[in-house]
Structures are given as C-alpha cells and as structure tokens.
Amino acid sequence: MTSKEMQEQMVSNLKRWQKIENASVVSTGKVMEKTDHPLLRMVMEIIQRDSQTHYHLQQMIIDSMEVKPFSLTPEDISAVWDLIENHIEIEKSTIEMANEILGNMKAKYLTPQIYLLRYLLKDEEKHNAMLEALEQVKKDIYPYA
Ligand SMILES: [Fe+2]
Ligand SMILES: [Fe+2]
Incomplete structure (x- = not known):
C-alpha cells in the first residue's frame, strides 16, 4: 500500500x-x-x-490529514512547559x-461510592499519563536536550 492509500484507509476508518x-x-x-437514578445517569452522562x-478528536486527526496538517514544534511546547509542569503536580x-480516600475505605463489597472513586482515580491517572506522554513528545523533539 502506498502512503496515500494508507492515509485514505485511516481517514475512512476514523x-x-x-x-x-x-x-x-x-x-x-x-x-x-x-432511569432517574443519579448514579446511573451520571455514568451515562x-x-x-x-x-x-x-x-471531535477523530475529526481533528481527519482534518490534519485532509484539510490542514499541523505539527508540534519545540517552541509550542516550551512556551507553556512551566505551566504544564505545575499542572502535572496538581494531577499527582x-x-x-x-x-488516600480509597485506602481508608474498608468495605468488603463494591459499594457505589467505591465504584465512583475508582473511576475518578483511573481518570486522574489518565490525565497524568497524557501529560507524561507529552513530556516524551518534547524529549523526542529535543533528543539531545
Ligand atoms: Fe469513544
Ligand atoms: Fe485531573
């Protein structure tokens, strides 16, 4: 497959x-x-x-291939890197x-509260992982820094 064909296939899959x-x-x-149950509604929301x-993210990837390519430059990242580093501390x-909250909860069964707290923990870990991956992008752009 040519790279143009691969790109077209990717767009069609997206x-x-x-x-x-x-x-x-x-x-x-x-x-x-x-359902009127607040927890079930929250999960669905x-x-x-x-x-x-x-x-929207899929559209962003499609547009970057069909409409306007974008790149991430060292300048883009360094302009906000200090603030992102501060934000990583917040996520941590x-x-x-x-x-801490989950560690203090000693329930034998999965209560609705633990169910929601575990979701929150996973979500916060995801935010942190996203930013850490961005740091890796920065390192790959500046391989010798
Ligand atoms: Fe999805
Ligand atoms: Fe977060």
Missing part, C-alpha cells in the same frame, strides 16, 4: 469510528430517558460527553487524594 461515537451518544441518551470528545495531588 469516519466509521465517528459513526460509532454518534451511536454511543444516542444509546446513552436512551438509558438516561429510562460521562460516557456521552466522552463520546462527543472522541468524535488528585491521584494521591483518590488513593
């Missing part, structure tokens, strides 16, 4: 994926119509919002908080 994200928005909405974000504090 568009298929966007249709699935749209189906996810509809499907979570159906669950929300059927989170997934629905994430699906919308995923759709949230992970510590979640672990």
Whole structure:
C-alpha cells in the first residue's frame, strides 16, 4: 500500500469510528430517558460527553490529514512547559487524594461510592499519563536536550 492509500484507509476508518461515537451518544441518551437514578445517569452522562470528545478528536486527526496538517514544534511546547509542569503536580495531588480516600475505605463489597472513586482515580491517572506522554513528545523533539 502506498502512503496515500494508507492515509485514505485511516481517514475512512476514523469516519466509521465517528459513526460509532454518534451511536454511543444516542444509546446513552436512551438509558438516561429510562432511569432517574443519579448514579446511573451520571455514568451515562460521562460516557456521552466522552463520546462527543472522541468524535471531535477523530475529526481533528481527519482534518490534519485532509484539510490542514499541523505539527508540534519545540517552541509550542516550551512556551507553556512551566505551566504544564505545575499542572502535572496538581494531577499527582488528585491521584494521591483518590488513593488516600480509597485506602481508608474498608468495605468488603463494591459499594457505589467505591465504584465512583475508582473511576475518578483511573481518570486522574489518565490525565497524568497524557501529560507524561507529552513530556516524551518534547524529549523526542529535543533528543539531545
Ligand atoms: Fe469513544
Ligand atoms: Fe485531573
């Protein structure tokens, strides 16, 4: 396959994926119509919002190949790196908080509270991992720094 064909295939797969994200928005909405339970509604709302974000991200990747390519330069990153480093500290504090609260909860079964706290912990870990990966991008751009 040529690189142009690979790119076209990637775009077509991303568009298929966007249709699935749209189906996810509809499907979570159906669950929300059927329940008033605040926890179940919250879970569906989170997934629905994430699906919308995923759709936008997929569009960003598609546009970068079809409309306007973008690159990440050392200047782009260094202009905000100090602030991002500060933010990484905030994310680490949230992970510590979640672990501290979960560590103090001695429940034998998965309670709704533990279920939500575990989700929060995973989400905070994800934020941290995202920024740490950005640091790796920065290192790859400045291989000798
Ligand atoms: Fe998704
Ligand atoms: Fe966070």
